Amino acid sequence: MQVTVVGGGPAGLYASTLLKKERPDWEITVYERDPADNTYGWGVVFSDATLSNLREADTKTHERITDAFVRWDPIDIHLEGESIRCGGHTFAGIMRSELLTILQERAAEVGVELRHGDEIDEGDVEELVDESDLLIGADGLNSTVRTTYEAAFRPSVSMGDAKFAWFGTEKPFDVFTFVFRENEHGLWRVHAYPGRMSTFIVECTEATWEAAGMDEKSEDEALAYVEDLFADHLDGHELRSKLYAWRNFPVVECGSWSMGEDVVLLGDAAHTAHFSIGSGTKLALEDAISLLEGVREHGDDVRSALNHYEKERRPRVEGLQDAAERSQRYFENVERYWDLPPEQFAYNLLTRSGRISYDSLKLRDVGYADGYDRWFETQASEATTEPLAARPPLHQPLSLRETTIDNRLVGSRPPSHEATDGRPADGYVDDLRERAESGPGLLLPDPIAVNATGRITPGTPGLYDDAHESTWADLVETVHAETDAAIGAQLFHAGRRGATRPRERGLDRPLPPDERWEVYAPSATPYAPGGPEPTAMDDSDCERVRDAFVRATERADAAGFDYLQLHAGHGYLLSSFLSPLTNDRDDEYGGSLENRMRYPLSVFDAVRDVWPDEKPLGVCLQATDWNLQGLKTRESLQVARELADRECDLLSIVAGQATVRERPRYDPTVLTDFTETYRNESGLPALSTSYVTTYDDVNTLVGSGRADLCTFNG
Amino acid sequence: MQIGIGLPNTLDADRETLLTWAERAEDGPFTSLGVFDRLVYRSTDPLATLAACIGYTEDIQLVTSIVAGPLRNDALLAKRAATVDRLSGGRLTLGLALGARPEDYEAAGVNFDGRGRRFSKQLNSLRESWEDDEIGPEPAREGGPHLLVGGDSDPTFNRVGRYADGYIHGGGPPRAFERKAEQARAAWAESGRPGDPDLWGHGYFALGEDAAERGREYLLDYYAFTGPFAEKIADSLLTTPQEVLQFVRGYADAGCDELLLFPTVADDDQYDRLETLIETEWR
Numbered sequence: 001m002q003v004t005v006v007g008g009g010p011a012g013l014y015a016s017t018l019l020k021k022e023r024p025d026w027e028i029t030v031y032e033r034d035p036a037d038n039t040y041g042w043g044v045v046f047s048d049a050t051l052s053n054l055r056e057a058d059t060k061t062h063e064r065i066t067d068a069f070v071r072w073d074p075i076d077i078h079l080e081g082e083s084i085r086c087g088g089h090t091f092a093g094i095m096r097s098e099l100l101t102i103l104q105e106r107a108a109e110v111g112v113e114l115r116h117g118d119e120i121d122e123g124d125v126e127e128l129v130d131e132s133d134l135l136i137g138a139d140g141l142n143s144t145v146r147t148t149y150e151a152a153f154r155p156s157v158s159m160g161d162a163k164f165a166w167f168g169t170e171k172p173f174d175v176f177t178f179v180f181r182e183n184e185h186g187l188w189r190v191h192a193y194p195g196r197m198s199t200f201i202v203e204c205t206e207a208t209w210e211a212a213g214m215d216e217k218s219e220d221e222a223l224a225y226v227e228d229l230f231a232d233h234l235d236g237h238e239l240r241s242k243l244y245a246w247r248n249f250p251v252v253e254c255g256s257w258s259m260g261e262d263v264v265l266l267g268d269a270a271h272t273a274h275f276s277i278g279s280g281t282k283l284a285l286e287d288a289i290s291l292l293e294g295v296r297e298h299g300d301d302v303r304s305a306l307n308h309y310e311k312e313r314r315p316r317v318e319g320l321q322d323a324a325e326r327s328q329r330y331f332e333n334v335e336r337y338w339d340l341p342p343e344q345f346a347y348n349l350l351t352r353s354g355r356i357s358y359d360s361l362k363l364r365d366v367g368y369a370d371g372y373d374r375w376f377e378t379q380a381s382e383a384t385t386e387p388l389a390a391r392p393p394l395h396q397p398l399s400l401r402e403t404t405i406d407n408r409l410v411g412s413r414p415p416s417h418e419a420t421d422g423r424p425a426d427g428y429v430d431d432l433r434e435r436a437e438s439g440p441g442l443l444l445p446d447p448i449a450v451n452a453t454g455r456i457t458p459g460t461p462g463l464y465d466d467a468h469e470s471t472w473a474d475l476v477e478t479v480h481a482e483t484d485a486a487i488g489a490q491l492f493h494a495g496r497r498g499a500t501r502p503r504e505r506g507l508d509r510p511l512p513p514d515e516r517w518e519v520y521a522p523s524a525t526p527y528a529p530g531g532p533e534p535t536a537m538d539d540s541d542c543e544r545v546r547d548a549f550v551r552a553t554e555r556a557d558a559a560g561f562d563y564l565q566l567h568a569g570h571g572y573l574l575s576s577f578l579s580p581l582t583n584d585r586d587d588e589y590g591g592s593l594e595n596r597m598r599y600p601l602s603v604f605d606a607v608r609d610v611w612p613d614e615k616p617l618g619v620c621l622q623a624t625d626w627n628l629q630g631l632k633t634r635e636s637l638q639v640a641r642e643l644a645d646r647e648c649d650l651l652s653i654v655a656g657q658a659t660v661r662e663r664p665r666y667d668p669t670v671l672t673d674f675t676e677t678y679r680n681e682s683g684l685p686a687l688s689t690s691y692v693t694t695y696d697d698v699n700t701l702v703g704s705g706r707a708d709l710c711t712f713n714g
Numbered sequence: 715m716q717i718g719i720g721l722p723n724t725l726d727a728d729r730e731t732l733l734t735w736a737e738r739a740e741d742g743p744f745t746s747l748g749v750f751d752r753l754v755y756r757s758t759d760p761l762a763t764l765a766a767c768i769g770y771t772e773d774i775q776l777v778t779s780i781v782a783g784p785l786r787n788d789a790l791l792a793k794r795a796a797t798v799d800r801l802s803g804g805r806l807t808l809g810l811a812l813g814a815r816p817e818d819y820e821a822a823g824v825n826f827d828g829r830g831r832r833f834s835k836q837l838n839s840l841r842e843s844w845e846d847d848e849i850g851p852e853p854a855r856e857g858g859p860h861l862l863v864g865g866d867s868d869p870t871f872n873r874v875g876r877y878a879d880g881y882i883h884g885g886g887p888p889r890a891f892e893r894k895a896e897q898a899r900a901a902w903a904e905s906g907r908p909g910d911p912d913l914w915g916h917g918y919f920a921l922g923e924d925a926a927e928r929g930r931e932y933l934l935d936y937y938a939f940t941g942p943f944a945e946k947i948a949d950s951l952l953t954t955p956q957e958v959l960q961f962v963r964g965y966a967d968a969g970c971d972e973l974l975l976f977p978t979v980a981d982d983d984q985y986d987r988l989e990t991l992i993e994t995e996w997r
Binding site for chain 2: 256258259303307308310311315413414415416446501503505506507508509512528529570654655656660662663664665666667668670671689690691713
């Protein structure tokens, strides 16, 4: 059996060592374009030092690598004037050159043929594939093997937004260190970690990079600039560079990691993960182990071995890539969090990738985590002294105007259709009462229609006559009497999404023609194909609906609700004014974003006028229409800022359903990401409507400043 | 989690085998009977096969996993499904997806391109037919058979949230199912549908060494149109009791509501082995 490995980095060397050990009869040759003693690169970091699978795969390599490891476990975060340490994050680092030497020696020991200085181009690859029974493409980020067979591997390479450069320094850093520093050009981040020589990565946004004139600076000038900027952390040591360059991080993903009968990609050639979670090398080594297991399982049946490898590895690698992507997005958008208090900034940084949660921080460093709880409680309770012991963030109160929400859980339920002519059914009211008893800080029933044409289905509850008001008033009274929960009302008008069948059997399916009512919208375009054509609202319609909102608001106050929220999302009436997909008016309510938001904002203002000053008023806002021609997040953020100027008290972020033509991303974290953006960009408290099922999630989201309240489906 | 068994309707099984399996499954540990859909293949029609099983069973759920929806005329499909549902006393679960085989579309004289858009419309129109009276029969269950949508893409989850009663996963290790199930739940929650989506999974088995080899060959043939991916599917074949149990437990842990195990060899022996295994080790 002839095995050819293109690329003599960690993936290629380790894979050939393992395969040769397992099958001494196989002939294995590694081609590497660089000379054997090339010392390109600084330290590489393993985010998990145990690497027990490494020990099992080849004890000798494991011993030699771990002997050379520098280990540490805390992370230090330096902000202006603040320094925060959190322990328990076991890392191990090794200089890249040392790792390569160990792997080269070990490969040679077991009888792998190493050919350094051999550059392989695309023609060579095809020739090598013909000659080999297995060809391993372990040739890194810019893999020639991958490019040769693009059609089969279906790679996608997307470039990150931020600029970064790797440096080394003699200054000893004893732990993983993040430094954030703002100067006249922008906010700079440093990722530094220990090693025989410390690694010092500098990162910033493209805007900062340009403002600092980095594109025009020579290597020496750039080094001087960075040394000067971080002089207090470098303690007089200088920075060194190898192959000086500012780059954007490329994320490599492939549709397939193997091709035909006998070609496979390993390590960076197949997948990359952002350097900020320090796992690229770990992934490469584990790829090699997984390939070995495939060979153990299937022997000379190479195709099956490759399947085994991909089947085992892909879910793990993709999970890690997800986390890396989140971490990358965090570092590309640090400016957004810069206004958080330092304690929360650090907590947010530690939990950025989604792999470390509130509970896991407790396990890693209970001192740090408890300290954070105490700080959080002090903030939330506006106390002057820190308590000795604190409860987790989800149990902390949130004050909005004069309403205090006892904890951060929001009890909600999907839209019901158990009302008769707008009056909620008894069973529905009982269900809400039960939900209130389960202990949410805020109970927020599904949207309530401001008039009969604003209902979604015939059974949508309303708040437009005395019977409705008294039913809600009874519920509010019971909830207040029996629980500590605050209770809110969410007012809406369904717009062109009205007059549909009950939702049990699908969304937006119009009622049979004889059961429909007239529906209203900014423009006369039906929501669903074949659905009823809405009446384009004229001035008097606009005024009438605004009045309906105002009257429902007055009734909500009379019924005793503690909080009021206007629904301007999901393609309901208010959001359909905002979206260019659903608003083609040519009056003052259509056209530019400024015009499109005018009507919803006028409703907000009218409602704020009659809603008592001491009670909070919030808005449920659409983050995106999931349609290239639709409302953009950038525009919607503009609406959020307008709302912030109008002293809106809470934002609740939703996405999609503006039209049936959409390309939503259904990912459990997508709404959380939006919520976090809106909260930190607009400065308004935010309610996350994401699919959250554990207290740990809630503590993490609230603790890290990604949300202030969470709907809870536990 | 409940467990269903697939009928060998794409395995060239004879009448005797198909109907015996159906009859036995009714009394065994299984809660549903699954069938596949393939036009250009030596297989039996999914809905016709289930219809034949009606007389041999009483309670067991009858499931298409899956039927390629856009391959079929909306009204005819609605009628056939309503018929099976009505005659079986409301036991039909209609699993639908796009169907990935161009040759099936060609043979049916239906456009392969644009089938995604047609599929969304079809789901709506099926619901309409079942709820309105124009096209009979009235299904046994109000609103029609239980409707599941399968697939991987974001539009799939959009369809699940918008039209279906749940999601049916196309197979793979429990971890893969878990990720998709999360997406389905998120889509459901975001669309504001009441309750939770039903989550179905499926796997392939061939118990015993001899069967394993034949099962593998069948899968390579059945999925030949996917190129090298067929190998991956064949590799995931469950060939030992241990593998089956690990798979079953993995799916249960991942929140699957019902898992369909499909045979890849149409021997009675295969039925026996799975039944014994599930009866003794799972329940």
